[in-house]
Amino acid sequence: MEAHDGQTAERRIFGPVPSRRLGRSLGVDPVPLKTCTYDCVYCQLGRTINLTTQREPYAPTADIIEQLDSWLKRRGTADYITLSGSGEPTLHSELGEIIGWIKSRTNTPVAVLTNGSLLWREDVRRDLEAADLLIPSLDAASPATFSRVNRPCAGLSVEQVIEGLRATRSDFGGAVWLEVMLVAGMNDSPEELRALRTAIDSIEPDRVQINTVVRPPADAAARPLSPESLERAKPMLGPWAEIVAPLPADYRGDQTAQVTAEDVVTMLQRRPCTTQDICGGLSIHPNEAAKYIAALLAQSRIATEHRDGETYYRAVKA
Ligand code: SF4
DSSP states (O other): OBOTTSSBOOOOEEEEEEETTTEEEEEEOOSOTTEESOOOTTOTTOSOSEEOOOOBOOSOHHHHHHHHHHHHHTTOOOSEEEEOSSBOGGGBTTHHHHHHHHHHHOOSOEEEEEOOTTTTSHHHHHHHTTOSEEEEBOOOSSHHHHHHHHOOOTTOOHHHHHHHHHHHHHHOOSEEEEEEEEOTTTSOSHHHHHHHHHHHHHHOOSEEEEEEOOSOOSSTTOOOOOHHHHHHHHHHTOTTEEEOOOOOTTOTTOTTSOOOHHHHHHHHHHSOBOHHHHHHHHTOOHHHHHHHHHHHHHTTSEEEEEETTEEEEEEOOO
16 A cells, blocks of 8 residues: 555555444444543543644555555445544544545445544534544543543533534534443433433434444443443433344444454464454454554564565464
């Protein structure tokens, strides 16, 4: 994969990967790991390295479009093309160009997974307007809980975030599914759930999807709610709230399956694999794979091999 300056371009699209909500979803990753407006306690990508609200072209848009073009030319198919990835996609200042390009080349619907923190900005809402589905999140409705759970960049307030979600609902022509990530002991008190409900009622999303911590979080203190606690929280978040259901257990892409470093080692004991092989085999995001690979390399449990311009990893015999 050549970048325009002759360098090897970083892979910016991944999958399609099975997704609980979106079927087969081709991921597009427009910001580098981990560039975000938040540093959520539950983040599965680890701590935020670049905590910012500054919109910039964080990745070369031409590379993203080239990779999408080559995927389409290989007759790639997916249920959704989803902007998500290694941080907050709306930080990429050329997001509108990417979405516009996709909409001009394919009928595959475009989804954007966003933390919703920048939706109060008109330029962000304009960039998103051609998308088909927005999945923003809202985990808190009070300033203290917002700070505790989302650890936002200085200058962001929860009032501003809720206002941005309201404005999006009134401007945006597609569907809005609001995701609420509940963390035990942090944002699941009756008081916080009532405040969230008031905010949700004012936003009027098409769906409210309740989630909890299922992947290893950035902060070990972030614990999941039990199924019973989720069931108790559900009616408090509105009559249309749903718990995001896992896929059937026999579905390999079940995102609630806990992948561990040992799964990666087991896979590499069978044969050397690239990062992409690991992602495909275990149905995990490249950044999650990168986290396991870095830890296993540091422990000398796996080693690197370079072959035909590709990097492979293999298990080291004990
Ligand atoms: S969970 Fe999403 S919004 Fe929160 S820090 Fe991670 S990438 Fe950012």
